[in-house]
Amino acid sequence: MKACRLRFLELGPNRKNAFRFVENSEAMKNSEDDHYVSEKVYDALVAGCVPTYFGAPNILDYVPHRDAIIDVRALGGARRVAEEIARLAIADVAYAAKHAWRDRPSTWSEGFERLQAQTWHDGVGPFEK
Numbered sequence: 001m002k003a004c005r006l007r008f009l010e011l012g013p014n015r016k017n018a019f020r021f022v023e024n025s026e027a028m029k030n031s032e033d034d035h036y037v038s039e040k041v042y043d044a045l046v047a048g049c050v051p052t053y054f055g056a057p058n059i060l061d062y063v064p065h066r067d068a069i070i071d072v073r074a075l076g077g078a079r080r081v082a083e084e085i086a087r088l089a090i091a092d093v094a095y096a097a098k099h100a101w102r103d104r105p106s107t108w109s110e111g112f113e114r115l116q117a118q119t120w121h122d123g124v125g126p127f128e129k
Contacts, residue, residue, distance in 0.1 A: 037062045041069065050088065050098045052081060061111035065101035 037056050044051035045068060053059055054072035063069055070088075075081050088095045101107055 035061075048099075050095070052085065060109060062109075062115060064108040064112045067098050068101050070098075 035056060035058065037059060041051050041053055041055075041059070041063065045063070050068070050070060052070040052072065053063075056062070057073065059069065059071065060066050070081060070084055072078075072081050075084060088098065
């Protein structure tokens with residue numbers, strides 16, 4: 001895996017297409033309020049990235065699996081986040097583990113399943129069971 005990070009500013013509807021060229025992306029919020037999760041984390045997940053996330057403390061209620069993201073808060077700061085990104089960049093097995101949830105819908109969080117059912121018609125979204 002190549003260590004790639006790209007910050008998307010004002011890319012509008014083309015943002016999802018840009019994610020296709022990176023394996024790790026930032027999904028930082030300017031708020032730390034519970035339940036305030038924007039499209040940034042989902043754009044990255046849909047595009048196949050592992051988002052580095054900082055924002056809602058209860059983010060695990062809204063993502064498919066705890067391993068789907070690099071959680072800045074859980075790692076305890078920038079140094080540990082940088083070490084994790086570097087580790088994933090050279091350890092293919094560890095990087096693949098960050099995507100294992102994609103093939104195991106039975107491991108998805110209840111909150112993510114509920115969100116997908118509410119968001120997509122007939123419960124079908126970008127992540128199908």
